[in-house]
Amino acid sequence: MFTLYQVPEQQRISLAFAYLNNMGDAWFQGWIGIKEGSPWNVFADDLCERFRDRSMMDVVEEFNKLKQEGIVQTYQLKFEELRSLMMVHNPHLTEGYFVSSFISSLGDEVRLMVKMMQPQTIKQTTESAQLQELTKRL
Secondary structure: OOOOOOOOHHHHHHHHHOOOOHHHHHHHHHHHHHHOOOOHHHHHHHHHHHHHHHHHHHHHHHHHHOOOOOOHHHHHHHHHHHHHHHHHHOOOOOHHHHHHHHHHOOOHHHHHHHHHHOOOOHHHHHHHHHHHHHHHHO
């Protein structure tokens, strides 16, 4: 955003401060007292470090607890949302990891058939799950 609007580096910290909420504001007051005059990249790194841990732990926990409770499409949408967040912080996670996670969180009837099809990609996995769900309804 700063690059797009050509915000000078010396104004970025004060502009970012304007968008912080109460918890961010309290953190900022302590940070500025210790690191006033630091460059933007130090502020950005410290801000991410301070607030990344909690949110990433929440994403990992939510991803690991995700289960299909309704139709496959609803489960797939939530899975894809969480997968995107997981990949931002864990780029080393493989397609195979996500395929396995998706399958293991499907409902019993759908999971067994999808697993037998041995899909290799998320696209194949979601298509197999939707097809199996459709077949089950008929």
